[in-house]
Each structure stands twice: as structure tokens, then as C-alpha cells.
Amino acid sequence: MDYKILTYPDKELKKVSSAVDKIDDSILELIDSMGRIMLKNNGIGLAAPQIGIKKRIIIVDERAIGANSNIIAMVNPKIVSYESFYEEHDEGCLSVPGFYGKVNDRRRYIKVQYLDLKEQVQEVEFDNFLSVVIQHEIDHLNGILFVDRINFVEKLRFKKFLKENK
Numbered sequence: 200m201d202y203k204i205l206t207y208p209d210k211e212l213k214k215v216s217s218a219v220d221k222i223d224d225s226i227l228e229l230i231d232s233m234g235r236i237m238l239k240n241n242g243i244g245l246a247a248p249q250i251g252i253k254k255r256i257i258i259v260d261e262r263a264i265g266a267n268s269n270i271i272a273m274v275n276p277k278i279v280s281y282e283s284f285y286e287e288h289d290e291g292c293l294s295v296p297g298f299y300g301k302v303n304d305r306r307r308y309i310k311v312q313y314l315d316l317k318e319q320v321q322e323v324e325f326d327n328f329l330s331v332v333i334q335h336e337i338d339h340l341n342g343i344l345f346v347d348r349i350n351f352v353e354k355l356r357f358k359k360f361l362k363e364n365k
């Protein structure tokens with residue numbers, strides 16, 4: 200299937216995605232497509248709703264932390280615990296192309312529970328930037344974009360960016 204990345208202000212991006220009941224061939228194919236789309240667009244993370252599929256699936260690439268490309272797929276991911284805050288940093292998003300803005304409420308450490316591709320429950324800890332990428336992707340499942348998390352000054356800058364890039 201031919202998917203395309205939805206971009207701001209598409210209302211579909213604001214919707215909450217539903218849990219996946221069963222990881223069948225169609226889900227595996229979807230995850231495969233997501234991987235291809237992410238790599239093609241040079242992304243380091245992608246959530247299914249970004250390509251118009253409102254299912255709770257995210258992928259992240261360990262390239263985000265300077266490692267070789269290794270895609271981690273998470274179905275129904277849930278943050279079960281977290282600790283301290285990550286430093287203020289610029290985030291970007293394939294659904295908000297060209298804009299990078301400062302986000303300062305991300306956690307430094309998270310523990311995530313999710314189903315892997317064999318439908319096994321995994322509970323894994325992540326820290327620093329990979330943790331931030333996962334939080335960003337899980338936000339997509341809840342209809343939240345990073346531009347919803349930027350401060351007032353950054354929001355003004357985003358407005359200006361939108362005006363200039365119409």
C-alpha cells in the first residue's frame with residue numbers, strides 16, 4: 200500500500216489511536232512499510248497515525264543515538280515509569296517538516312512496556328535522546344505533536360514559520 204505522511208495541521212494527527220488486538224500479517228506489513236517510509240524520509244522515529252493509521256504502533260531507529268540503523272518496533276507502548284527531566288532541546292517531526300522547536304518537558308529516563316513483533320510483552324528502560332524520541336512518538340498515539348509542547352515564545356516563532364511557508 201502507498202502511504203503518505205500527514206502533515207500539520209491535518210486534523211487526523213490530533214486523534215487518539217486505538218490499541219492493537221493481534222499482531223497479524225497485516226500489522227507486520229504495516230510496520231514494514233513504516234520502516235521504509237521512515238528511512239526514506241531520513242526520520243529517526245515514526246508513529247502509525249502519521250501515515251493515517253490510527254493504531255498504537257511506533258518505531259524508533261537507534262541511529263537517533265549515533266548507533267547503526269536498528270529499528271525497534273513497539274506495539275501498544277506505555278510508559279510505566281519515568282525519572283527526571285531531559286535538558287531543553289530542539290525537536291523536529293516528519294509531520295511538521297522544516298520546523299524545529301525547543302521542548303523542555305521530556306523525561307530523561309523512561310521504562311516502556313510494549314508488545315514486540317512476536318506478541319511478547321517487553322519492559323525496557325531507555326534514557327537520554329532515545330527516551331525523548333520514544334516520548335515524542337507515543338505522544339503521536341495520543342494526538343499530541345511536539346509543537347503542542349513548546350513554550351509561548353516558540354509558539355510565536357512557529358506561527359511566523361507557518362505564515363512564511365504557506
Ligand SMILES: [Zn+2]
Pocket residue numbers: 291292293294335336339
Ligand atoms: Zn513526530
